[in-house]
Amino acid sequence: MPEVELFRSGQADAFARRIASCSDDRYTPERRAYFVEFLRHGPSGLMDNGRSTRAFIAVVGDALVPLVVNDGDVDDCYLVSTRCHYILYMMFEMSKIRPRWKTWPLQRAVGLLGRVVTRAGFNRCVSINNWLLTTSPQNQLTRDELATLTAGLCRLFPEHALVMRAVDPREITKKAVIAACGYRLIAHRPVHEWDPTRIARLSANQRAAVRKDLALFHDGPFSVREPKDLAPAEAQRVAWLYHALYIGKHSRLNACFNAGFFHVVTSTGMTPIALLERKDTGELVAFVTYFEDPGRLVSSLVGYDPQLPRNSFPCYRMALAFTFRLSIERRKPLFLSTGAASIKQRRGSYEWMEHEAYFVQHLPRTRQLAWDAMAALLNMAAARLDTSQI
Numbered sequence: 001m002p003e004v005e006l007f008r009s010g011q012a013d014a015f016a017r018r019i020a021s022c023s024d025d026r027y028t029p030e031r032r033a034y035f036v037e038f039l040r041h042g043p044s045g046l047m048d049n050g051r052s053t054r055a056f057i058a059v060v061g062d063a064l065v066p067l068v069v070n071d072g073d074v075d076d077c078y079l080v081s082t083r084c085h086y087i088l089y090m091m092f093e094m095s096k097i098r099p100r101w102k103t104w105p106l107q108r109a110v111g112l113l114g115r116v117v118t119r120a121g122f123n124r125c126v127s128i129n130n131w132l133l134t135t136s137p138q139n140q141l142t143r144d145e146l147a148t149l150t151a152g153l154c155r156l157f158p159e160h161a162l163v164m165r166a167v168d169p170r171e172i173t174k175k176a177v178i179a180a181c182g183y184r185l186i187a188h189r190p191v192h193e194w195d196p197t198r199i200a201r202l203s204a205n206q207r208a209a210v211r212k213d214l215a216l217f218h219d220g221p222f223s224v225r226e227p228k229d230l231a232p233a234e235a236q237r238v239a240w241l242y243h244a245l246y247i248g249k250h251s252r253l254n255a256c257f258n259a260g261f262f263h264v265v266t267s268t269g270m271t272p273i274a275l276l277e278r279k280d281t282g283e284l285v286a287f288v289t290y291f292e293d294p295g296r297l298v299s300s301l302v303g304y305d306p307q308l309p310r311n312s313f314p315c316y317r318m319a320l321a322f323t324f325r326l327s328i329e330r331r332k333p334l335f336l337s338t339g340a341a342s343i344k345q346r347r348g349s350y351e352w353m354e355h356e357a358y359f360v361q362h363l364p365r366t367r368q369l370a371w372d373a374m375a376a377l378l379n380m381a382a383a384r385l386d387t388s389q390i
Contacts, residue, residue: 002061004152009055012040024062026139030269037264038066038132043080046132046264048256050077055132058152063145066131069157072124079132079255082163083123086186086374087114089253094381097389106381113377117370126157128164133271134255135300135337136166138293140174146181154362161371162359169355183357186375187382190390192336192349193296196328202348209347213321222276222286222318229267234275235259237284241303249306250339257301265289271300274322276315286315288322298335299323316340320347341388353382 286304304315327334
């Protein structure tokens, strides 16, 4: 059985040499190039929060697994902090759901339990398959690979919970592998998909909304440009548009991706980008990034200037239209992530609950109980709440 080789920030060149002959179909040249830059820059070079966490790539045989390690002291970004995601961000999202009398008891329970589990070291974790992307690409590990990775990480990080990102509970084989290796599921976030093969089964109103969006390619106020890389000024502008929406309009707990991040993901080809520019002035006012997994197309990030009048400049609708067209052309389901649920559902998306999987058997009993209690509470909340309001 292979051992776990761990490469850390500062070992990007050594990692590049190690994978130079990698031919595993799971990792395209673009993804391997991104992994090198992931190690070269680390969280502190790609984001303006979550900066004290550490990035690693674990090599297990032919498998390459990105990791982010939080030693418990970082809780300002949901992407790298279990406390931030499962407690702080969860309470923020619950505050949006009406009527409040239904959500307030659960919100209060999350807050109270959160204080208890935080003292028990809940935030100290190794985030597995964390690419520092809001949606982690699929990375299907065999049972032997996952078992080896788990044993190695328990030995290397004996005081950290192991938390695997982006588990689709509909994938029976993956669920079985995870369960066989001792992992348990915890509700992560409600997400949406849109399937181009189901267009004929959408309601008349849903089909009309999609057609209206697609018509923006011809009748809308935008031109679309798809550069292979971003000039420094473009990367700065894209970062500003991202911050204006995700941080300024939504929550400071989101990942504060910087211009360096957008340069890396576009220059490596990890997430191609489409820039939406005003036809009248040429100003860059919105963008959308995406990537392909074997069985799906993923809409990764959307950013736009929230100060623009929505009726005259329907930036979000145009971003949706761009990904709808790609989904139709490539005949793949479109993963639309979380948020803006009502807008997506009016165009025929369907919702399911994405999970994460946690392994805590190597930790003291009190910390195991903390994780199990939080999982039980969040799994119950996910089943009871009207997540279409998020």
